[in-house]
Amino acid sequence: MTQRTGAHGERVSLLGYGAMRYPTVDGGHAAMSRGGSNSAIDTAAVQQHIDYCIEHGVNYFDTSPAYCRGESEKVLGDALAKHPRDKWFVATKLSNFAAKTHSFEASRAMYEESRRLLRTDVIDFYLLHSIGGGGKNSMKLFNSRFIDNGMLDFLLKEREAGRIRNLGYSFHGDEAVFRHALSMHDKVHWDFVQIQLNWVDWHHAKEVNPRNVNAETLYNLLAERKIPAVIMEPLLGGRLARLNDTISRRLARLDPNATPASWSFRFAGSLPGVLTVLSGMTYLKYIEENVRTYSPLKPLDATELATLERSAKTFLSDDNVPCTACDYCMPCPYGLDIPGIFSFWNQAVVEDRLPDEPGDPGYAQNRRRFLIDYERAIPRLREAQRCIGCGRCAPHCPQSIDIPAMLRKVDDLVEKLRRNGRA
Ligand code: SF4
Ligand code: SF4
CATH class of the missing domain: 3.20.20.100 (NADP-dependent oxidoreductase domain)
Known part of the structure; x- marks a missing residue:
């Protein structure tokens, strides 16, 4: 050593x-x-x-x-x-x-x-x-x-x-x-x-x-x-x-x-x-x-x-969130698993699993796989959609991440994918 x-x-x-x-x-x-x-x-x-x-x-x-x-x-x-x-x-x-x-x-x-x-x-x-x-x-x-x-x-x-x-x-x-x-x-x-x-x-x-x-x-x-x-x-x-x-x-x-x-x-x-x-x-x-x-x-x-x-x-150049999973933003009073959501997102980015647009080859399969993995990784009550944007978490983040904004981004994608499945 x-x-x-x-x-x-x-x-x-x-x-x-x-x-x-x-x-x-x-x-x-x-x-x-x-x-x-x-x-x-x-x-x-x-x-x-x-x-x-x-x-x-x-x-x-x-x-x-x-x-x-x-x-x-x-x-x-x-x-x-x-x-x-x-x-x-x-x-x-x-x-x-x-x-x-x-x-x-x-x-x-x-x-x-x-x-x-x-x-x-x-x-x-x-x-x-x-x-x-x-x-x-x-x-x-x-x-x-x-x-x-x-x-x-x-x-x-x-x-x-x-x-x-x-x-x-x-x-x-x-x-x-x-x-x-x-x-x-x-x-x-x-x-x-x-x-x-x-x-x-x-x-x-x-x-x-x-x-x-x-x-x-x-x-x-x-x-x-x-x-x-x-x-x-x-x-x-x-x-x-x-x-x-x-x-x-x-x-x-x-x-x-x-x-x-x-x-x-x-x-x-x-x-x-x-x-x-x-x-x-x-x-x-x-x-x-x-x-x-x-x-x-x-x-x-x-x-x-x-x-x-x-x-x-x-x-x-990837769409990473600079979250180090330090947990300093936790607990969220509304129960969100902030580091868990960001870790899931980063893993999907690294593995190139973010679904493309409808009509792209393999879209339906990627969409389904992404949603199944998200629901397995994050319990429903701890998902990004539960964020009310109160902002209590962000000042604790040593990486200065705009946590509510990033959660909105995750949720926008999840919601879009869910909508597209219903359509
Ligand atoms: S902004 Fe969202 S994630 Fe942060 S503490 Fe409030 S509800 Fe929780
Ligand atoms: S405080 Fe910031 S870096 Fe730490 S877990 Fe929360 S979002 Fe990630």
Whole structure:
């Protein structure tokens, strides 16, 4: 396993285990935050994952009080406790999103609870969780969550006392907040920063939504200051693990045996300022594959990089929704399965299953197949047509997706297909 060096000389594995999509006993995966499967976490399978990781040199484990409806830290703490403390680094976050948790007392209680659940006196990597969110209020929110309440000052003292080894933040959203936090570097000395980075977002995040920031910009700002980057969303919520035929054929010409995921992991890992690349790996086979990719890393060459850049343009020309299935928009008060609907849509786009117009060859069959698959994937009461456009979900979306508008688009197609069947 390729390793990188952290701000204080820690030798960190290039692959990091993201504890936000644990396997559940029904064979699915636990929700990252509030949506997803209601089934219990399969703690035996998680233990198997952690054991496998540690045996194969993966030593960075990332969690948050917000993941898996609050259960992630305890499950991880229990699984890690079976291994010597010098075999693993744990990262967790100050996930004080709700206004009632902004006070110093509530935020500090969250921090102390993390240490208790993770069964450790020392948190190796501690993050201000997801700064930059909140739309127009992003700066106000940053100040309210971390500055005005004295929490950042408190965390700096905790680092001084050795109870936090590395202090950093994760970022989604408003570039002004990212730059503002970086401008504090002289005083704070950020030890690492977590950013979204993959071969599509590298040059094109802003094309998807002007409020996004290209990953190259974020990475370079950190590299200039020699701040190690922790990478999230290397697979763009799994979407880069399912590539359309054009991209798959193009990549297969470079290496017929490489999997789609391996290209993404090699892309993120090839950047020298990257400390570790996180992945929420629900099944052991994903961990095995990613361990293989990084044991050791084979950096991308210029031809491979150029091919991925060309492929990013092809990827964006598809009708994809940039949803990473993070669940932050959930629950919808009207019961919609927002990530489920978008995941179904993206799969149909990748597999070129969106029906064409009536009269086109195979239309009747494609229409029928699409509707059967949609009805199987999304229960009637959770379909896009239930959206009343209240807009409560959209401000929570770190990808700045206009969720109600996109749901209307899905529903317009579904309704048209249903109408055409009745005609
Ligand atoms: S806009 Fe639609 S999907 Fe979003 S919270 Fe309202 S009803 Fe739910
Ligand atoms: S729509 Fe946005 S908030 Fe909801 S799951 Fe997708 S990326 Fe996450």
